Amino acid sequence: MSKSMLKVKTCILVALCGMIGVGACGSAVYADESGGSYNYSARGNPVASPSAYQATTLWTGEKLGVGAFKEPSDLHVTSDRRIYVLDSGNNRIVAMDDRFKPIGTIDSFDRDGQADRFNNPQGLFVTDNGHVYVADTGNKRIVHLDPDGKLAQIVDSPKSESLPADFQFKPVRIVVDKAQRMYVMATGVYDGFMEFSADGAFTSFIGANKVQFSPAERFWKMLSTKAQKSQMVMFIPTEFTNLDIDDQGFIYATNGQGYEDVKKLNARGNDILRREGYFPPGGDWWTSSYDGYPRLTDIDVTDSDIYSLLDVKRGRILTYNGDGYLMYVFGELGNQLGEFDTPSAFDRVGDDFLVLDKALGELTVFETTEYGRTLNEAVRSYYRGDEEQADRLYEKATRMNANLDFAYSGIGKAKLRQGEYAEAMDYFERSLDQKNYSKAFVLYRKQVLRDHFTEIAGVLFALALSLYLWRRYRKAKGGKNIVAAQQRV
Amino acid sequence: MSPLSREYKFPFHLIVHPFKGYWDLKYERSSKTNLIVSFAILILMVITNVLQSQYNGFVVNLSDPDDMNSIMEIVYVVVPVLFWCVANWSLTTLMDGEGRFEEIFVSTCYALTPIVIVNLPWVLLSNVISLQEASFYYFSGNLASLWFVFLLFVGNMTVHQFTPVKTVWTILLTIVTMAFMAFLCLLFFSLIQQIANFVYTISQEISLRS
Numbered sequence: 001m002s003k004s005m006l007k008v009k010t011c012i013l014v015a016l017c018g019m020i021g022v023g024a025c026g027s028a029v030y031a032d033e034s035g036g037s038y039n040y041s042a043r044g045n046p047v048a049s050p051s052a053y054q055a056t057t058l059w060t061g062e063k064l065g066v067g068a069f070k071e072p073s074d075l076h077v078t079s080d081r082r083i084y085v086l087d088s089g090n091n092r093i094v095a096m097d098d099r100f101k102p103i104g105t106i107d108s109f110d111r112d113g114q115a116d117r118f119n120n121p122q123g124l125f126v127t128d129n130g131h132v133y134v135a136d137t138g139n140k141r142i143v144h145l146d147p148d149g150k151l152a153q154i155v156d157s158p159k160s161e162s163l164p165a166d167f168q169f170k171p172v173r174i175v176v177d178k179a180q181r182m183y184v185m186a187t188g189v190y191d192g193f194m195e196f197s198a199d200g201a202f203t204s205f206i207g208a209n210k211v212q213f214s215p216a217e218r219f220w221k222m223l224s225t226k227a228q229k230s231q232m233v234m235f236i237p238t239e240f241t242n243l244d245i246d247d248q249g250f251i252y253a254t255n256g257q258g259y260e261d262v263k264k265l266n267a268r269g270n271d272i273l274r275r276e277g278y279f280p281p282g283g284d285w286w287t288s289s290y291d292g293y294p295r296l297t298d299i300d301v302t303d304s305d306i307y308s309l310l311d312v313k314r315g316r317i318l319t320y321n322g323d324g325y326l327m328y329v330f331g332e333l334g335n336q337l338g339e340f341d342t343p344s345a346f347d348r349v350g351d352d353f354l355v356l357d358k359a360l361g362e363l364t365v366f367e368t369t370e371y372g373r374t375l376n377e378a379v380r381s382y383y384r385g386d387e388e389q390a391d392r393l394y395e396k397a398t399r400m401n402a403n404l405d406f407a408y409s410g411i412g413k414a415k416l417r418q419g420e421y422a423e424a425m426d427y428f429e430r431s432l433d434q435k436n437y438s439k440a441f442v443l444y445r446k447q448v449l450r451d452h453f454t455e456i457a458g459v460l461f462a463l464a465l466s467l468y469l470w471r472r473y474r475k476a477k478g479g480k481n482i483v484a485a486q487q488r489v
Numbered sequence: 490m491s492p493l494s495r496e497y498k499f500p501f502h503l504i505v506h507p508f509k510g511y512w513d514l515k516y517e518r519s520s521k522t523n524l525i526v527s528f529a530i531l532i533l534m535v536i537t538n539v540l541q542s543q544y545n546g547f548v549v550n551l552s553d554p555d556d557m558n559s560i561m562e563i564v565y566v567v568v569p570v571l572f573w574c575v576a577n578w579s580l581t582t583l584m585d586g587e588g589r590f591e592e593i594f595v596s597t598c599y600a601l602t603p604i605v606i607v608n609l610p611w612v613l614l615s616n617v618i619s620l621q622e623a624s625f626y627y628f629s630g631n632l633a634s635l636w637f638v639f640l641l642f643v644g645n646m647t648v649h650q651f652t653p654v655k656t657v658w659t660i661l662l663t664i665v666t667m668a669f670m671a672f673l674c675l676l677f678f679s680l681i682q683q684i685a686n687f688v689y690t691i692s693q694e695i696s697l698r699s
Contacts, residue, residue, distance in 0.1 A: 432551060434548055434620060437548065437620075438548050445617065
């Protein structure tokens with residue numbers, strides 16, 4: 001009953017958002033048959049949007065023929081579209097091809113002639129050449145298996161001056177870059193990710209979150225004595241919640257600190273994420289304290305700097321482009337197809353999404369709609385520098401969704417290049433892009449001044465001439481008046 | 490020259506000769522025409538604000554046309570001016586100021602003149618500038634605000650016949666008083682709301698029981 005009420009409320013909300021959108025833009029929202037989604041307008045208001053993704057199939061362990069999953073916690077898809085599910089509760093890894101046909105299960109490996117097993121592993125990474133890395137949390141180690149399932153190396157109890165003597169190594173997530181360096185997220189580590197070299201030696205921490213004081217906290221700290229300070233809550237940086245790595249070796253990470261929840265780290269650990277969008281990338285922009293704030297638990301980056309985030313609080317997957325504009329949102333909590341209980345991980349297979357539900361042990365497949373495909377391709381063409389195609393695709397996307405404000409900026413840029421400055425200005429204004437609007441306007445102004453130089457110069461000359469004549473006339477008349485006044489006296 | 494044309498010229502004269510201008514305003518000129526001109530400036534100020542939020546160029550104006558409400562624009566101008574005048578009058582009666590309420594009001598309105606005459610042309614001009622040239626817009630806006638503050642200071646000093654230091658203190662105290670008044674207003678309205686709510690609940694209960 002309350003579920004259905006919630007559904008009704010959601011529908012009403014979406015409908016209201018749609019009305020706001022229609023009111024704001026004065027143009028109809030394209031209604032997709034697959035039901036509505038939403039996005040945020042340039043001014044940050046929620047507006048209706050067609051769905052970019054649609055849930056098509058639901059897979060369980062039984063349906064796949066490998067036995068039920070028990071609390072699966074991670075998922076990895078390689079570039080050749082093989083799917084690996086880390087079935088934590090059963091301490092095994094299930095591998096499938098892109099048609100969901102099981103191609104193997106790893107539940108033990110040979111270590112010095114003895115069979116060794118995982119113990120509640122939490123993180124999984126598979127390189128493109130098939131090497132499997134498992135964050136074997138319960139055994140406090142990282143297991144690296146070669147493509148044949150043979151043990152390549154085990155990384156445990158890292159030694160370093162920067163680690164405390166009683167350090168407990170509890171890896172939960174892992175990514176591996178092209179040079180086989182491992183980046184590990186471990187619980188109880190506040191200094192960022194742990195970086196290991198290819199031979200398994202701990203090298204350094206990378207990308208720690210910064211601690212932020214509020215002025216009030218700083219003030220109290222200043223006033224308090226040493227004894228009081230030692231009793232205070234320690235200000236320690238927030239832990240990361242997940243990470244992923246892109247083709248160029250940049251690490252994308254999520255955390256739960258409430259601002260800059262998403263980071264893109266370069267090799268030095270600096271955050272280089274572009275936040276040019278209408279709001280900083282993260283969970284839903286409109287939140288209420290009633291629903292609670294977003295909690296991001298997974299991130300996935302694909303080609304063209306497109307990345308997606310999983311908000312476990314609402315069961316949403318939000319996708320942003322490299323500039324930080326929200327492309328589309330899908331998923332929610334519930335009991336129907338395409339709704340989750342406790343989503344724990346997701347990944348892309350090509351352009352399709354796989355979402356793993358920890359509590360239900362289910363794998364949901366989301367496929368693109370026409371709208372989603374258009375938008376993905378538009379962003380990709382723009383990233384490649386194929387701006388003509390990007391313009392065409394953006395136009396197509398805006399025909400399906402008039403509320404897609406950031407696309408207007410893309411169209412505007414194309415118009416600017418084609419020399420249609422006035423039109424470009426209109427598009428930039430719709431997407432609230434002042435910088436490019438100004439660029440187009442300067443060119444437009446120059447063009448108008450050049451085209452109408454004779455008229456403008458003529459009018460100016462005529463104005464100056466009439467002003468001069470009028471003054472002379474006033475002077476002559478004023479002079480007469482003075483003369484008259486003097487005569488009267 | 491006709492008296493009418495001199496009336497519209499006087500604010501322009503005052504803003505460039507504030508000491509003499511405010512003196513004349515208080516002691517030489519008829520209070521009726523002063524009031525008329527003051528209201529005219531206030532109305533122009535409202536019009537400027539409305540035009541600014543509606544017609545300022547896109548490079549300096551990101552305000553949402555959907556959120557724009559002319560009634561509220563009037564409130565945003567009139568309420569602070571009234572608050573200022575009431576707070577200033579309440580304070581200066583206790584601090585041996587010579588100004589009457591009317592004089593305070595008139596001097597405040599006249600001080601608004603630079604903001605109107607700077608911002609009104611910018612409504613048109615801001616439509617033909619680029620983002621780089623927008624710094625002129627912001628600079629002149631700030632200049633107008635400073636000018637306004639200076640005029641307010643001179644006006645207050647002349648109206649109450651205070652020393653400069655005392656005027657600065659009065660102005661600072663007036664701002665504190667305005668905050669206090671805002672707090673009292675909020676308190677008052679919230680209480681009224683609760684009383685209304687209470688009466689409504691009682692009446693509903695009676696009507697449901699009988």
